[in-house]
Amino acid sequence: MFIRFVLGVLAATFGFYQIPELPVFSVSKSFAIALGSIILLIVFWRLRGLKGPVDFINGFIIGFQLVFWQTFFIPQVPTTFLNQPIELVGQIEGLVEESVTDQSGKSKQQKWRFDLRVHDMKTPNGIVQTFGFGSRPKVRLSWYQIASEDRAIIKPVAGEVWQLAVKLKPNHASLNPGGFDYETYLFREGIAATGYVLSKGSIKNQPLSAFGMDARTFLTERLSQLFSNSEFRGLFLALLVGQKTDLDSADWQTLQATGTIHLMAISGLHMGIMAAIGYFLLGGLWSLSIRFSSNLPRAIKYRLLNTPKIWVAGLGALLFSTVYLTLAGYAIPTQRAWLMVLVVLLMVFLQRAFQPFAALALAALLIVIWQPTSVLSPGFWLSFVAVALIFGALFHPKIQPKSKWQKFWLIQLVLFLGLAPLIAFYYQQFPLMSLLANWIAVPFVSFYGLPVLLLLGLLDWVLPVDWMNLLVSWNDHAWQGLWGYLNFLTLSPINQMPLTLTLWQVVLIYLGLFLWVNPNNHWGIKSRLLVWIPILSILGYGFMPKSFEGITIQILDVGQAQAVVLLTPNHTIVVDTGSRWNANLDGASMAILPYLKTQNRQKIDLLVVSHSDLDHSGGTQRLMDSLPIIKAVSGQATQLNQALNTTTFTPCQAGQTWQFDDLSLAVLAPDSDVEVWPVPKNDNDHSCVIKASFPTLKGEKSILMTGDLSQAYEKRLVALYQKTDILKSTLLVAGHHGSKTASSTEFLQGVAPEMVIFSSGYQNRFGFPNQQVIEQVEAQNVTWLNTACASAISISAQKQSELKIESFRELSAKWYHHRCFEDEKGRFYQ
Structure with a gap:
């Protein structure tokens, strides 16, 4: 009964966070529903036939x-304090992330990122908001500081209370099919708003009180110094204190490709190891004290002899796991693991028979009550x-009956197969090498890696630096063996198997597997085999490439940049690759590759990079490293080839055409005739102008993409094609992201979108x-959409149907997602 009840709670909590609008219930109606559910629980308590469904x-x-009423207690930042300079007073929580973003000469730009628990805030016109203890919102801030001869860098430290001048904005982030939902991540982490610290202004950024460096920050800095010369420093800090900022993109790719990314999250495995160390350490000390208790006072000896060893050992497990929870910064995965340890120890202390699935259900229930947004984390379900x-x-x-080693290998096989549906649901692929990895x-991390790192951390307090450097170096040799093995597995051509499953397919698969392996199931072998028919059918469908008719165009949401993907039944075309923000994040990793993964696309038939500006070419290198590219063209092919150290790109010239199934592509500019198209003086006017045409029920439709082409060259484009209808297009991707330097009235009239x-x-x-550009568009009675508010924009075209245009933000809307303001005409503004 209890397990079924908890499953119902989990289903309700997960479902609540999937609805697009927050339901509105009156207080009386809400209490009536709650009372009715309690009455049902009592009435049907003993009706065996209905017991399972009713539970x-x-x-x-x-x-x-429960989850509905908890939403009213989520700390919020009032909209009055958003999108303007304000003054905050708050306390820094958790680790402060540090990075150098720029360095030249004697100055450098230092970036700090930290979470601040806000005590009060004030606007320039004197509006003040003070928050009570239970309603203080948490905001995530970035602080850029430049050091110079007359200006030192001020380092914020966890635990300090600061007065800061900041600018906050809502939790609005890019949303793309298959991409990481950063808005959901912020909501799950309890971040009410994001922003940055203002370095100029009348408000002085200063600490109001310092409590000294907290234990976690102190330990992190000490460990960082200990492993400063280790090539695995990022891995070690992630394992010991949960700091993952030092892991680069290559590390994450290796871990993800081999299915070992779970080892870098302080969760069940690590918490279990810590609990086991505490259990055996204090249990061993208790045994030693009993052995040498003859010389102890009678009262102490009596207490020792009458205290069960399992209580002392259990207390050690609780103590060590709690310390580890604290060092990990109370991260949600760590809280889950700690609660699981707590449930097991409670059964030990209460001398109750351990019921594994009941204990698991109790841990899940406690987590959902304490942190209901945990169900939004893939780690929650995977763990x-x-x-x-x-x-x-x-x-x-x-x-x-199997031996311990046989059980170990079999459990790894069970995890490999059993987690496949969930991994496919969340990541649209399955690492086939994860079993071998x-x-x-x-066993390496469990029995060597983590215990040795803990030992090194302890020895660092007593041994000289030279000795510690030697021990760290020896330890690196062992990790080099593991890391080399993992990198070897990533080279397998069959490592990543595309596999896409929906939520309902995952539920059906696990239900079928439960019916198959349930030891209480008395079906015959033939009946059991019938269960595999739907399971294999679902898996087979998930492995199959996505098949569709017609054309799909995705104008992806890549921030202040551009990336477009065009799909036909048999071909993939990419136009521009977004920007690059750091070594781990660019338009390809954020949007293009995740989307192509959802469509099971394994190659790119044509890559067009309009010009070399970073906001159009930033993801090109990653795209080239990730997928084979059959042909690549650009308006600045030479510059791109030099920048990327390749010969892949060829020049984009007017007159080039390609046919991919029913999709026709034509290059309209630049023209090779220098009299018609003089050599541009800036990168923008080198942009490769592409027109894509495709059939629909109402005739041929098309989309025009002009890159960052300026009005001067738009005018030349109109003149070049004024005697034909080549320039006219159904859809227009506005030049230069809506800058007033593009999208002139003359050009809009020539395109007639x-x-x-x-x-x-x-x-x-x-x-x-630009507002002027919007007015020019509206003056032509043309509708418009903006990826900043609509997120990825999907355009579907088929011969048998009309053109279909959809906003991914609306399709995937959740009630906690941010929405732009809507005017009386239904248009969305930032």
């Missing part, structure tokens, strides 16, 4: 009520399903799309 339904109703699979394997009658990596699409960033510093 689940009651759990669902009560769970929905609980993994533990359930381990319990199911350990207590299965066919596995129980985890067979080595899990039905819709203009702006690819710009939310509240970008340039103010794009």
Whole structure:
């Protein structure tokens, strides 16, 4: 009954965060529903025939009520204090991330990123908001400082209370099919707003009180110094204190490709190791004290002899796991693991028989009550399903008699197969090498890696620096062996298997697997085999490439940049690759590759990079490293080839055409005739202008992409094609992201689009799309969309249907997602 009840609570909580609008209930109606669910629970308590469904339904109703009422207690930043300079007073929480973003001569730009628990805030016109203890919102801030001879860098430290001049904005982020949902991440982490510290102004940024460096920050800095010369410094800090900022993109790619990324999250495995160390350490000390208790006073000896060893050992496990929880900064995965340890120890202390699945259900219920947004984390489901699979394997009658090593290998096999549906659901692929990787990596980290790192951390307090450097160097040799093995596995051509499954398919697969392996299931072997028919059918469908008719165009949401993907049944075309913000994040990693992964696309038939500016070419290198590219063209091919150290790109010239199924592509500019098209003096006017045409029910439609072409060259484009209809297009991707340097009235009249699409960033510093350009578009009675508000814009065209245009933000809307302001005409403004 209890497990079914908890499943109902989990289903309700997860479902609540999937609805597009927050439901509105009156207080009386809400209490009436809650009372009704309690009555149902009592009435049907003993009706065996309905017991299972009613338990689940009651759990669902009560769970929905709990999570609904908790939304009213989520700390918020009032809209009055957003999008303007304000003064904050708050306390820094967690680790302060540090990075050098620029360095030249004697000055450097230092970036700090930290979370601030806000005590009060004040606007320039004197509006003040003070928050109570339980309602203080948490904001995430970036602070850029430049050091010079007359100006020192001020380092914020965890635990300090600061007065800061900041500018906050809502949690608005890019949304793309298959991409990382950063808005959901911020909501899950309890971040009410993001922003940056202002370095200029009348408000002085200063600490108001300092409590000294907290234990976690102190330990992190000490460990960072200890491993400063180690090539695995980022891995070690991630394992010990949960700081992952030193892991670069290559590290993450290796971990993800081998299915070992879970080893870098302080969760069940690491917490279990810490609990085991505490259990055996204090248990061993208790045994030693009993052995030498003859010389102790009678009262102490009596206490020792009458205290069960398991209590002392359990207390050690709780102590060590709690310390580890603190050092990990109370991260949500660590809280899950700690609660699981707590549940197990409670059963030990209460001398109750350990019921694995009931304990697992209790831990899940406690986590959802304490932190309901945990269900939005893939780690929540992966960790609980993994533990359930381990319990199911350990207590299965066919596995129980096996030896310990046989159990270990079998459990790894069970995890490999059992987690495949969830991994496919969240990541649209499955690392086939993960079984071989985890067979080595899990015992290495469990029995050597983490214990040795803990030992090194302790020895650092007593041994001289030279000795510690030698020990760290020896330890690096062992990790080099593991890392070399993992990198070897990533070279396999069949490592990443595309696999896409929906939520309902995942639920059906796990239900079928449960019916198959349930030891209480008395079906015959033939009946059991029938279960595999739908399971294999679903998996087979997930492995199949996405098949569709017609043309799909995705204008991806890549901030103040541009990236467009065009798909036909058999071909993939990419026009521009977004920007690059740092070594780990660019337009390809953020939007293009995740989207192509959802479509099971394994190559790019044509890559067009309009010109070499970073906001159009930033993701090119990663795209070239990730997928084979058949042909690549650019308006600045020479510059791109030099910058990327390649010979892949060839010049883009007017007159070039390609045919991909029903999609026709034509290059309209630049023209080779220097009299018609003089050599541009800036990068923007080198832009390769592409027109894509495709059939629909109402005839041929088209989309025109002009890169960053300026009005001067737009005028030349109109003159070049004024005697034909070549320039006319159904859709226009506005030049230069909506800058007033493009999209002139003359050009709009020449193109005569039905819709203009702006690819710009939310509240970008340039103010794009420019208001004048919007007015020019509206003066032509043309509708428009902006990726900053609509997110990725999908355009679907088929011969048998009309053109279909959809906003991904509307399609994937959740009630906690941010929305732009809507005017009386239904248009969205930032």
